[in-house]
Amino acid sequence: QVQLVESGGGLVQAGGSLRLxxxxxxxTFSRHAMGWFRQAPGKEREFVAAINWSSGNAxxxxxxxxxxxxxxxxxxxxxxxxxxxxKPEDTAVYYCAASRVIRxxxxxxxxxxxxxxxxxxxxSS
Numbered sequence: 686q687v688q689l690v691e692s693g694g695g696l697v698q699a700g701g702s703l704r705l706x707x708x709x710x711x712x713t714f715s716r717h718a719m720g721w722f723r724q725a726p727g728k729e730r731e732f733v734a735a736i737n738w739s740s741g742n743a744x745x746x747x748x749x750x751x752x753x754x755x756x757x758x759x760x761x762x763x764x765x766x767x768x769x770x771x772k773p774e775d776t777a778v779y780y781c782a783a784s785r786v787i788r789x790x791x792x793x794x795x796x797x798x799x800x801x802x803x804x805x806x807x808x809s810s
Contacts, residue, residue, distance in 0.1 A: 686712055691779065691781045691789040691802065692707075692804060693804060694804030695804075695805045696722070696808075697808055701771050703760065703769060704765070704766065705768070705779055709762040709799075714783075715784060715785055716784070717735075717787050718719070718736060718738055718787050718791060718796075719735065719782065720733070720784070720791060721781060722738070723780065724778050724780070725777040729781070731745050732791075734753065734754075734755040741756075743755050752770050754771050754779070773810045774808075777805075777806060778803040779803060779804050780802075780803045782798075782800050782801070783798060783799040784797045
């Protein structure tokens with residue numbers, strides 16, 4: 686069993702920053718990529734960012750480029766999401782996900798095999 690545990694969410698004012706962490710533990714598995722998705726109230730879950738675990742290549746939702754940065758620490762089995770210049774519309778539950786194999790699209794939920802429980806991010810205006 687693989688567990689993904691997110692942390693770092695909370696309440697922040699608009700313009701502020703947060704860093705989310707996602708630690709993977711449990712059964713060892715071959716990991717191709719890890720990613721972050723988010724789901725705002727009343728909306729579908731959407732892609733935020735992903736990172737190729739071996740190369741470190743990062744992929745972002747177009748609307749978030751320049752404000753969010755994904756990174757990973759291989760030794761700690763942890764992926765991070767640095768979020769800057771936060772806006773009220775960034776308010777959502779943020780989910781971490783891990784994929785054994787990305788077949789075609791880092792931004793598609795079906796590419797991911799394991800999911801965390803989510804962490805709430807609330808940005809006040």
